[in-house]
Amino acid sequence: MEYSIAEKLISIENLEYSIQNKKILRNVGNDKLPFEIHNLTSTKMDPLGQIVAVLGRSGSGKSTLFKILTGLVAPTNGLVTIPNIANPGEYKTVSEGEVGYVQQNYPLSRNQSVKDMLFSACNMGGHTKSASEDLIEDYLKNWGLADQRNLYTNQLSGGQKQRVAIIEQLLCSHHFMVFDEPFSGLDVVNIIEVKDCFRKIADQNDMNTVIFSTHDIDLAVEIADLIYIIGFEKDGRSIIPGGTIVDIIDMKKNGLAWKEYSSAHREVVRDICKTMIEYS
Numbered sequence: 001m002e003y004s005i006a007e008k009l010i011s012i013e014n015l016e017y018s019i020q021n022k023k024i025l026r027n028v029g030n031d032k033l034p035f036e037i038h039n040l041t042s043t044k045m046d047p048l049g050q051i052v053a054v055l056g057r058s059g060s061g062k063s064t065l066f067k068i069l070t071g072l073v074a075p076t077n078g079l080v081t082i083p084n085i086a087n088p089g090e091y092k093t094v095s096e097g098e099v100g101y102v103q104q105n106y107p108l109s110r111n112q113s114v115k116d117m118l119f120s121a122c123n124m125g126g127h128t129k130s131a132s133e134d135l136i137e138d139y140l141k142n143w144g145l146a147d148q149r150n151l152y153t154n155q156l157s158g159g160q161k162q163r164v165a166i167i168e169q170l171l172c173s174h175h176f177m178v179f180d181e182p183f184s185g186l187d188v189v190n191i192i193e194v195k196d197c198f199r200k201i202a203d204q205n206d207m208n209t210v211i212f213s214t215h216d217i218d219l220a221v222e223i224a225d226l227i228y229i230i231g232f233e234k235d236g237r238s239i240i241p242g243g244t245i246v247d248i249i250d251m252k253k254n255g256l257a258w259k260e261y262s263s264a265h266r267e268v269v270r271d272i273c274k275t276m277i278e279y280s
């Protein structure tokens with residue numbers, strides 16, 4: 001697909017994070033391996049949102065990075081910047097609530113029905129009451145939740161909960177959505193549903209950007225347009241503390257984005273496995 005690269009949407013610059021004198025993240029987003037996501041525009045006028053995967057072995061710092069990316073945790077050093085909606089053309093440091101965040105265990109409200117939860121999300125997102133009615137009905141219908149509108153969290157299946165959590169984020173956050181291990185513990189059908197959700201989000205608006213982590217490298221290579229690998233660099237034989245980006249695979253540049261999974265994708269999976277072993 002033909003595309004052109006437009007303005008910057010989100011960037012991480014020289015990010016460091018330490019806790020109790022332990023370095024967790026080190027120099028994430030630097031000149032050599034930048035963490036910068038730009039708006040893409042398609043020559044075909046179709047919206048071209050992006051799906052970005054973050055891969056790394058357990059303990060490499062993915063969840064920590066996501067908490068910083070969503071403004072929940074302040075970095076020890078460095079910056080996460082996003083466009084300033086109030087002043088177009090300017091950038092600002094991210095604050096909590098500006099980037100949607102769906103944690104692994106989807107903590108939905110227990111004492112509200114699906115519809116009420118979505119109303120609260122609309123409220124947070126600044127939608128008027130009458131616009132919210134229509135928006136919620138559309139989402140419920142399009143995401144296969146029309147029959148669940150009056151149910152409570154404990155009456156929903158795992159996949160239904162996830163869809164509600166995702167719609168909540170769509171209603172209350174602007175364009176960025178971060179999902180920490182959204183595919184873990186799902187059955188095959190739910191996995192397909194969430195993959196379709198991601199595509200749906202990306203196909204809705206050029207600016208929409210889904211960032212997710214997973215341990216399923218095959219899946220990441222299948223659906224992501226851009227892949228970051230976090231790992232640990234070595235100084236001789238000793239590991240340098242703090243996870244950092246060790247490789248970036250741009251599936252658009254290698255011609256594999258938006259394509260059916262093929263032997264070329266399998267090749268990329270093999271390379272990623274090698275990189276993850278090398279930097280662990």
Ligand SMILES: Nc1ncnc2c1ncn2[C@@H]1O[C@H](COP(=O)(O)OP(=O)(O)OP(=O)(O)O)[C@@H](O)[C@H]1O
Pocket residue numbers: 019020022024056057058059060061062063064065
């Ligand atoms: N509050 C904390 N106090 C001390 N150490 C922490 C804290 N939070 C995270 N860590 C450490 O930071 C490192 C990175 O943790 P993080 O949860 O970000 O990894 P991850 O890549 O998400 O792992 P997984 O794939 O298992 O989810 C781990 O070594 C973890 O023990």
Ligand SMILES: [Mg+2]
Pocket residue numbers: 062063064180
């Ligand atoms: Mg994690």
